[in-house]
Amino acid sequence: MEPPSGFWASLLSLLKFLPYFCGLLILGFIKGVLLCPWACLIMAIGLSTLILGLWPMHLIWTYYCIIRTKLVGPVVKFLLLIAATAILIIWLIIGIPGSVFAGLVYGFLAPIMATFGAVGEGKEKPFVHCFVDGTWSTITGSCTVVRDVKDLLFHSYFSIMDDLRLQKHPDGKPYEIRVLDIPGALIAAACGLLLDGIMFTLISLYKCPVMLFKGWKRLIQDMIGREGPFLETACVPFAGLAILLWPFAVVGAVLASILSSIPLGAYGAVVAYQESSLIMGLAYVASSVSIFDEYTNDVLDMAPGSCFPRYKYRKSKDDSSRGQSATISRPSSFNKDKQEGKRPPSRVTSFKNSIDEFNPFKLLDHLFTECRRQGEELVNKGLIIMKDIEETKSGKVGSGVLNVGLPAYVILNALLRSAKANSDGLILSDGSEITSDNRPRHTLFDWFFDPLMVIKEQIKAENFTEEEEEYLKMQVLLAGDPNRKGTLPHVPSLNERKKAEIEAFARRLQGITKSISRYPTAKRRFDVLVKALMSELERTMGGSQSTNGSQAQRLRKSVARMLSQKSMGKTANIRDEDPEAQMTSSSRTP
Known part of the structure; x- marks a missing residue:
């Protein structure tokens, strides 16, 4: 429009x-x-x-x-x-x-x-x-x-x-901590909470009228010209509501600024402890006021810099023993001279692109949809059995085949798919791709996405064969059940070093998956997944031991035939001519 x-x-x-x-x-x-x-x-x-x-x-x-x-x-x-x-x-x-x-x-x-x-x-x-x-x-x-x-x-x-x-x-x-440095750290924290609490409150109250009138001015200009958030019809009601509720947003910003004085002031204890110096902790406490003042000036587009002093609160630039650099660079203000040559962002940018961007909850839905689809395939192959579902429902295991192995298995397939396609991001099963441009701008997502990108690059560098990839998949899926790790397929080309690398990949993927399971709404989605897989297992197996036995017997015959033909050097022909053997190459050996 x-x-x-x-x-x-x-x-x-x-x-x-x-x-x-x-x-x-x-x-x-x-x-x-x-x-x-x-x-x-x-x-x-x-x-x-x-x-x-x-x-x-x-x-x-x-x-x-x-x-x-x-x-x-x-x-x-x-x-x-x-x-x-x-x-x-x-x-x-x-x-x-x-x-x-x-x-x-x-x-x-x-x-x-x-x-x-x-x-x-x-x-x-x-x-x-x-x-x-x-x-x-x-x-x-x-x-x-x-x-x-x-x-x-x-x-x-x-x-x-x-x-x-x-x-x-x-x-x-x-x-362990150094007991002698605790008193100085506590004094620095007390001074930081007192000084920052007072100064942050005064600075916020002083600048809140600026935020109120500048925000109203910008929103009203956009409303009259139908620009910015008023451009799209779907966003007009929300943007109009933002004009009415803008004073509440300003009050919330002031309260957030006051509350931010607590962690920033308490961080003086960290500086005093890291530097083993009460003076350095107090120097940080005084400098934090200047940091906050300069940051708010940047946000509100006021004059850059600060009238408050800034002190050095780190002893050395190469103090790596404490894991911190000596000086933390002051947050750079927007240099207006440098901004003159740059074109400001357009105020009439459509919001359709931002609406179509990925968000963490959509990705969580996609993950569990894939878990259900691939989980049903694994049920049909006999890799997920009734014991896994019963243990998961009873809560007897905290990291079993179903609640950790299956999501890690799905994520691994996406990483392998992305690595083979030389993608800069992550390719999902529906063909969509998560890149640095459309990735969710969410801190929680960064905790998962960045390590996965590192693992993808490492997998690409390893250049696994198809047999090694299948071994890695089964290692990821079954590593949560120690009793079934002995049933992993035998790959003659794997040496001890390669096996150790594959086990390291499996542990890291399962650790990331366990963290994802703590994400809000993940448990509710997982319960729906367990019910769906249980229904699929009952439908496939019929709830009878005879069906289990016949399927296991078919799997044993397929694996035995595949291994015997591999020994004669006919692995490639098997994959082309016998789909059943290819399907069971990733299953458990009896």
């Missing part, structure tokens, strides 16, 4: 748009008022029950894991116990009021957003959807939020604590 040209055309478009927008806003407001109490009731009762019910278990298990871990020494354990106690008490205090507040916000805003979304381009029967959308979906969404929080508090939390309890330092020596 092209924006209107000319002042009168823009004014006419604005006058036509305002009643339309106000009507949707009033309708969404009415739906939000009606549904807000019910959503708040569901989320408040559900989340509060989870917090209160699991809090004793969290307390006991946290203490147990910290005491039993071999990753840290006694002094660090003592400090962790104190910190964990404080965090658990704070969680109990803010968790229950926070659940009520979250229910109010979600129950009120979800119907409003759904009302505006019902009139987007491509929607059929928009008038009906204006009244229907955001009603029942808000109620079910509240239940989904409670379910996902339950998975985080029960599944993800205990999985993380188990890793803490079972991990060991690579050198066998636990992490």
Whole structure:
């Protein structure tokens, strides 16, 4: 949709748009008022029950894991116990009021957003959807939020604590701290919290009117000219709502700035400890005010630089023993002289590209869709058996064939596909490609995507043969079950070094997959996957032992025939002429 040209055309478009927008806003407001109490009731009762019910278990298990871990020494354990106690008490205090507040916000805003979304381009029967959308979906969404929080508090939390309890330092020596440097670090942290808390608050309050009026000016200019967020019809309601809610965004930015003083001020303790100097810690505390002031000037497009002093708070540039560079470069302000030669970004850029970009939840949906498709194939091959599903449903194993091996197997196939195609990113099974241009701009996604790209390049450099790739796939799939690792296919070309490299790849992929399983909504999707694979297994096997035995016998015959023909040097012909042998080349040898 092209924006209107000319002042009168823009004014006419604005006058036509305002009643339309106000009507949707009033309708969404009415739906939000009606549904807000019910959503708040569901989320408040559900989340509060989870917090209160699991809090004793969290307390006991946290203490147990910290005491039993071999990753840290006694002094660090003592400090962790104190910190964990404080965090658990704070969680109990803010968790229950926070659940009520979250229910109010979600129950009120979800119907409003759904009302505006019902009139987007491509929607059929928009008038009906204006009244229907955001009603029942808000109620079910509240239940989904409670379910996902339950998975985080029960599944993800205990999985993380188990890793803490079972991990060991690579050198066998636990992490320990220097006790004599603790007092200076605590003094630096106290000074940082006090000074940064006061100064950050004053700076934020001083600059909040600038943010308020500059934001309003930009949004109103875009609204009159139908530019920026007002260009696309689907985005117009949300951009108009942004004008009304902009003061709340400014208040939120001020509160976020004040809260940011806590970690930045407390970081003075880290500097004082790393440098073994209280003076350096205090120098950082004073410099953090200048850093914050200069950063806010850059964000608000104010005069660069800061009137506050900046001190050196690192001793040496080559102080690698502490893992930190001596001086942290001051955040560079926008140099206006350098920006003069650059063309500013267009304000009429379409938002369609950003809407079509990948997001982490879409990728999570794609992962579990592939897990279901490839899992059904593995069920038909006999590589996923009823024992795997039963153990996963009962929770007896934390990293089995199904809950860790299968997602890692799917990710490995995508990496192999991308490596063979010489892709700079990751090619999915539907042909779409994730690159640096369309990748999700999300910190959590970076934790997974960047290591996967490193593994892809390493796999490309190894140049595995087809037999070695199949061995790697089975290693990734079955490494979670030690009793079945002995059934991996035999590859004569593998030596001990190659096997060790393949096992290292498998461990890293399974570690990444285990981290993905802690992602919000992952557990809910995984439960749906388990039910689908169980239905497929029952349909394929018929629930009878005779079927299992006949399939195992067929697999044994296929593998035996394949190995005998390989020994005569006919491997290539087998792949071309016998699809069954090719299919079973990646299965278990009896």
